[in-house]
Amino acid sequence: MNSKGPGSPHPSPAHGGLLPQGHLQPLQAVLFDMDGTLVETEQYWGEAMCDLARELGGSMSPAARERTVGTSMRVAMGVLYADLGVRRDEVDLQGDVRWVEDRTAELMAAGGIDWRPGARALLAAVRDAGVATALVTTTPRRLAAPVLQRITGDLGGNPFDVTVCGDEAPARKPDPAPYLQAMAALGVEAGGCLVIEDSQVGIAAGLAAGATVLGVPSLQRMQPLPGLVVRHGLVGLTAGQLGDLLRVEAGGAGQ
Ligand SMILES: [Mg+2]
Numbered sequence: 001m002n003s004k005g006p007g008s009p010h011p012s013p014a015h016g017g018l019l020p021q022g023h024l025q026p027l028q029a030v031l032f033d034m035d036g037t038l039v040e041t042e043q044y045w046g047e048a049m050c051d052l053a054r055e056l057g058g059s060m061s062p063a064a065r066e067r068t069v070g071t072s073m074r075v076a077m078g079v080l081y082a083d084l085g086v087r088r089d090e091v092d093l094q095g096d097v098r099w100v101e102d103r104t105a106e107l108m109a110a111g112g113i114d115w116r117p118g119a120r121a122l123l124a125a126v127r128d129a130g131v132a133t134a135l136v137t138t139t140p141r142r143l144a145a146p147v148l149q150r151i152t153g154d155l156g157g158n159p160f161d162v163t164v165c166g167d168e169a170p171a172r173k174p175d176p177a178p179y180l181q182a183m184a185a186l187g188v189e190a191g192g193c194l195v196i197e198d199s200q201v202g203i204a205a206g207l208a209a210g211a212t213v214l215g216v217p218s219l220q221r222m223q224p225l226p227g228l229v230v231r232h233g234l235v236g237l238t239a240g241q242l243g244d245l246l247r248v249e250a251g252g253a254g255q
Contacts, residue, residue: 045076203222
């Protein structure tokens with residue numbers, strides 16, 4: 001919204017000075033979602049789901065597609081089956097999940113992995129500011145690996161202190177478990193964390209973990225929630241501005 005441009009690595013105390021002293025929260029860590037937040041891979045998941053719908057003799061409605069954004073594969077399959085009006089047992093479901101994951105990997109390999117606008121610069125800026133970082137994704141490790149490889153290559157090294165994939169946490173978003181696991185691994189408090197997400201389930205997970213959440217919509221609409229700041233994109237955001245978001249939310253001033 002109000003881009004100040006690059007070059008202000010840390011939040012100005014003048015802003016926080018308007019808030020009660022006890023509520024000031026220094027930014028300890030930024031926890032990034034992957035698909036649809038850092039990289040333009042969410043559409044591959046959608047395309048693979050639509051391909052599976054065709055395999056099952058139907059077509060997925062846009063509304064159903066929107067409801068699957070950011071969800072676990074088990075939840076996404078439930079949405080798809082209901083949309084198509086088909087019944088599938090547990091064995092079918094596991095086969096369908098594997099099919100969609102493999103198809104997504106194919107589409108990613110063929111179509112390439114692009115950054116979301118502003119994401120690469122923001123991630124680099126957070127690193128340069130000395131703030132801890134984590135990648136927290138519902139995508140399983142085998143599918144996240146090529147994305148991580150791309151990110152690492154572009155930034156000249158792995159920019160994440162911690163990575164938590166969907167098959168490495170005891171529960172999936174909207175459960176807070178993946179974010180809590182990342183915070184514990186980083187050794188940071190939730191009150192000092194900013195989560196960046198593009199989906200409703202991801203936002204719910206971040207808020208339930210106690211973090212402030214920056215919501216950047218890609219394929220899904222967002223409703224206002226306490227602790228959630230919604231922006232149209234990441235372009236022009238600085239690490240200092242992320243720290244300001246945390247202070248404003250902690251002070252109860254809203255955005
Ligand atoms: Mg996402």
